[in-house]
Amino acid sequence: LVSIQKTHLLISRAKPLTRTMESPTQTAEQRESMTEFLVKHYSDQLRDISLSSDPKLHYPLFLEFAELADDNPYLARLVFSNPEQYLRRFDESALLAHKIALEHMKKFEDKIGIEKR
Secondary structure, eight states: OBOOHHHHHHHTTSOOOOOOOOOHHHHHHHHHHHHHHHHHHHHHHHHHHHTOSOTTSOOOOOBOHHHHHHHOHHHHHHHHHOHHHHHHHHHHHHHHHHHHHHHHHHHHHHHHTOOOO
16 A cells, blocks of 8 residues: 555664554544545545456555655654554555545436446
């Protein structure tokens, strides 16, 4: 989801965040923040994926880490400091954001009277 090849070299130099157990509320809030970020910045890509010719294929969603850092510095730091854990959550959030994009598309189609073939 997020290209992390360049950050692998930097992770060892970054100060690690204090490892604490996150509450389910914190985890849910992070997923919500990730989903909001994806819908806000990547809804076009999500719609393009929805309109692809082969719905069985998996399509990548390319994100700009700098955009995440500008939008939500705390979340960007979490992803940067623990990519394995937080990229997995971003994947889950991408599925939710995709469902939201599909709902928006359906509402728009219903509003203007487009029929699915």
